[in-house]
Amino acid sequence: MTPFDSARARLEGHIDRQGMKHTRQRVQILEVFISARHVTVEELLRAVQEAAPATGAATVYRTLKLFVEAGIAHERNFGDGQARYELAMDDEHHDHLICLDCKVIFEFEEQEIESCQAVVASRHGLTLRSHRHEIYGSCDLREACPRWPAS
Amino acid sequence: MTPFDSARARLEGHIDRQGMKHTRQRVQILEVFISARHVTVEELLRAVQEAAPATGAATVYRTLKLFVEAGIAHERNFGDGQARYELAMDDEHHDHLICLDCKVIFEFEEQEIESCQAVVASRHGLTLRSHRHEIYGSCDLREACPRWPAS
DNA sequence: ATGAATGCAAATAGTTTGCACCTAA
DNA sequence: TTAGGTGCAAACTATTTGCATTCAT
Numbered sequence: 258m259t260p261f262d263s264a265r266a267r268l269e270g271h272i273d274r275q276g277m278k279h280t281r282q283r284v285q286i287l288e289v290f291i292s293a294r295h296v297t298v299e300e301l302l303r304a305v306q307e308a309a310p311a312t313g314a315a316t317v318y319r320t321l322k323l324f325v326e327a328g329i330a331h332e333r334n335f336g337d338g339q340a341r342y343e344l345a346m347d348d349e350h351h352d353h354l355i356c357l358d359c360k361v362i363f364e365f366e367e368q369e370i371e372s373c374q375a376v377v378a379s380r381h382g383l384t385l386r387s388h389r390h391e392i393y394g395s396c397d398l399r400e401a402c403p404r405w406p407a408s
Numbered sequence: 409m410t411p412f413d414s415a416r417a418r419l420e421g422h423i424d425r426q427g428m429k430h431t432r433q434r435v436q437i438l439e440v441f442i443s444a445r446h447v448t449v450e451e452l453l454r455a456v457q458e459a460a461p462a463t464g465a466a467t468v469y470r471t472l473k474l475f476v477e478a479g480i481a482h483e484r485n486f487g488d489g490q491a492r493y494e495l496a497m498d499d500e501h502h503d504h505l506i507c508l509d510c511k512v513i514f515e516f517e518e519q520e521i522e523s524c525q526a527v528v529a530s531r532h533g534l535t536l537r538s539h540r541h542e543i544y545g546s547c548d549l550r551e552a553c554p555r556w557p558a559s
Numbered sequence: 560a561t562g563a564a565t566g567c568a569a570a571t572a573g574t575t576t577g578c579a580c581c582t583a584a
Numbered sequence: 585t586t587a588g589g590t591g592c593a594a595a596c597t598a599t600t601t602g603c604a605t606t607c608a609t
Contacts, residue, residue, distance in 0.1 A: 277563070278562090278608050279608075280563095282565070283564090298598080299598090312565090313565065313566040313567065314599090315565075315566065315567080315568095315599090318598095318600075319564085319565090334485070336485060339598065340598080340599085354529060354532055365528050365532070369520065369524055373518055373520055373521050374521075377505060377516050378505060378543055378545040381516070382547060383505065383507055383545030383546060384548070385543065385544075386508055386546050388541070388544060389487070389541070389542045390540070391539060392525050392528060393538045394529040394536050395537050396534050427588085428589085429583050429589065430583070430584090431582080431590080432582095433590070434589090449574085450573090462590090463591085464590065464591040464592065465591090465592095466575075466592080466593095467589080467591070469574065470575090470590085489572075489599095490574095491574085
């Protein structure tokens with residue numbers, strides 16, 4: 258089962274369960290979304306419009322919300338004013354490390370940090386619900402940079 | 409030296425260094441800002457207008473940016489669509505724990521998490537520059553909640 | 560047939576900017 | 585005097601919404 262198939266299965270299940278309809282657009286948007294990482298609505302819209310030029314921005318916004326409700330996408334905000342979406346795979350969790358120089362986005366998972374968080378929450382009498390953790394760094398556009406020697 | 413005095417000193421220094429001007433509005437906004445925590449522009453504007461009704465929103469936006477440049481304020485975004493600002497005190501750092509039920513914002517500092525982050529960054533060849541870490545939890549509006557038994 | 564989804568355009572919300580007037584230095 | 589600041593309104597950006605039309609069921 259490819260990522261597309263399992264995401265689609267989950268989406269169709271959600272659509273059926275909610276008495277919604279299966280549409281061409283929803284599948285087309287999912288197809289493009291699957292092979293993208295941390296896409297903005299604008300990027301996704303442009304890509305979708307290459308196959309289906311009539312697609313409207315509102316549909317992409319609405320469909321991404323649907324993906325989030327169906328549990329196949331996460332919304333992210335990296336502080337540049339526009340939301341980004343990424344595929345939500347089963348029981349996988351990660352946070353992000355963003356390079357301020359070359360804008361590369363890495364994903365990381367640090368069990369030690371994860372467990373600290375529950376402690377912090379309970380210390381204040383709260384039950385941990387979710388979190389958001391982004392680390393910003395610099396690659397100085399040197400060899401270590403995945404885009405080196407990009408402009 | 410009160411927090412207001414040291415913030416004001418730093419602001420005036422920045423203003424002088426940049427050849428800017430000292431204005432009534434900047435001091436008035438600082439006065440209100442000092443005694444607020446995680447304020448939105450709207451909240452700050454309303455409070456400032458109680459003392460100086462003619463103050464415009466643009467001035468508050470511009471002044472908060474100035475505060476950030478002067479190093480006396482941090483901009484925060486807790487995902488509700490509007491920026492919040494808080495006083496930046498010397499060599500103090502903290503992250504946030506937000507209650508999804510009662511909206512209380514706690515501050516926390518966890519040295520273990522801090523040091524993990526540099527490791528994560530270097531693991532990917534980056535130098536740590538900054539980070540953003542928010543933990544979201546629930547108080548279930550019970551006794552532990554600082555606003556209990558609020559509505 | 561009929562109700563939900565789409566696409567467009569208009570509406571919002573938060574923030575920024577242009578510009579005439581004001582004010583600190 | 586004069587550059588920088590302010591206040592207002594208009595512009596902008598990302599996103600949402602109203603509505604007539606289209607499409608899935």
